[in-house]
Each structure stands twice: as structure tokens, then as C-alpha cells.
Amino acid sequence: MTRFSHLAPVAIGLSLCLAVHPVMAGTLEDLYSSQTIVNGKYEKNRQSGFKRCLDAVLVRVSGDQRLPAKPEMTALRDKAGTFVASFHYRDRMEGIPNHDDQGTYDRPHNLYCQYKPADVDPVLASLGSRPWLTERPRLVVFLATERGTTHYALDAEDDRG
Numbered sequence: 366m367t368r369f370s371h372l373a374p375v376a377i378g379l380s381l382c383l384a385v386h387p388v389m390a391g392t393l394e395d396l397y398s399s400q401t402i403v404n405g406k407y408e409k410n411r412q413s414g415f416k417r418c419l420d421a422v423l424v425r426v427s428g429d430q431r432l433p434a435k436p437e438m439t440a441l442r443d444k445a446g447t448f449v450a451s452f453h454y455r456d457r458m459e460g461i462p463n464h465d466d467q468g469t470y471d472r473p474h475n476l477y478c479q480y481k482p483a484d485v486d487p488v489l490a491s492l493g494s495r496p497w498l499t500e501r502p503r504l505v506v507f508l509a510t511e512r513g514t515t516h517y518a519l520d521a522e523d524d525r526g
Contacts, residue, residue, distance in 0.1 A: 367509075392396075397404075397480040397481065397482055398478065398479050399417075399418040399419075401414045401417040401418050402474070402476070402477060403454075404470065404472070406474060412446060415445040415449055415452075416445045416450070418476065419441065419442060426486075426489065426497070428497040432492055447477045448485060450484065451478075452478045453474060453477050455475045456474040457472070457474060458472050482496070
């Protein structure tokens with residue numbers, strides 16, 4: 366018997382109760398956006414970030430995690446920037462001065478990409494998919510941990526978590 370086997374019936378019961386109540390995927394603006402981490406604001410880094418963001422937004426909008434593995438994605442990634450409606454950066458080291466010879470190319474940035482449904486939906490169709498804009502099932506995660514000899518389930522209300 367595992368350490369937390371007594372929690373299994375409770376966890377299964379709670380996850381079944383919560384999973385039957387679908388939730389909205391968020392606003393269209395949230396759904397058609399993605400972000401990644403890039404090193405600096407240079408074009409080369411931006412283009413690689415656009416590729417990662419395209420993968421992420423296609424999975425987010427469709428709910429199909431198999432899309433990035435499709436062979437057609439290679440050609441789509443090559444023109445990933447053409448699908449981006451707008452983008453902006455946030456310096457992850459904001460407020461920390463550059464060190465000696467460190468240039469801004471060394472600083473990590475969050476790259477935020479926003480897409481328009483009119484640009485992304487045809488891409489999904491070309492991949493044999495479509496947007497999933499209806500309610501989605503709620504995801505419930507139960508995480509048990511141990512700290513030394515103490516074992517407990519993590520809880521948002523618990524100071525230990």
C-alpha cells in the first residue's frame with residue numbers, strides 16, 4: 366500500500382465532481398495568445414520565439430497536442446512570424462543593471478505574441494484541425510509531497526505549499 370493510498374478515493378471522487386463542470390477556455394484574446402522566453406530582442410531570437418509561440422497557440426486554440434509533430438509544421442514554422450498580429454517583450458531581469466560587458470542580447474526576455482482568429486483558424490484547417498471554442502473540461506491536479514518525514518497533499522490554502 367502506498368503512502369497516500371488512503372487519499373485515492375477522495376482524489377478520484379473530487380476529480381470526477383469537478384471534471385463534469387466544464388469551464389470556458391478564456392477570452393478569445395487569451396486563447397489566441399502565447400509566450401516564450403528568448404535571449405534578447407534580436408531578429409534571430411525573435412524568429413525562433415515566433416516558431417515556439419506558433420506551436421503553443423495552435424495547441425491552445427485546438428486542444429490537439431499532436432499538431433506540432435505533424436510534418437506540415439516545418440513549412441508553417443518557417444513563416445511563423447507572418448501569423449503574428451502583434452508582439453511585445455518584457456525583460457525578465459528588469460530593474461537589474463547590465464553587468465560589465467553583458468549586452469542586452471544576453472538578457473532573457475518574455476516574448477508575448479498575439480494572433481487573430483482569421484489568421485490562425487485557416488492554419489488549423491490546413492492541419493486537419495479546428496478551433497475548440499466551446500466549454501472545456503476543468504483540469505484538476507492532486508499533488509502529494511514529502512518533506513523529510515512529513516507527508517501531505519499540497520493545498521492552495523496551506524502555508525507548506
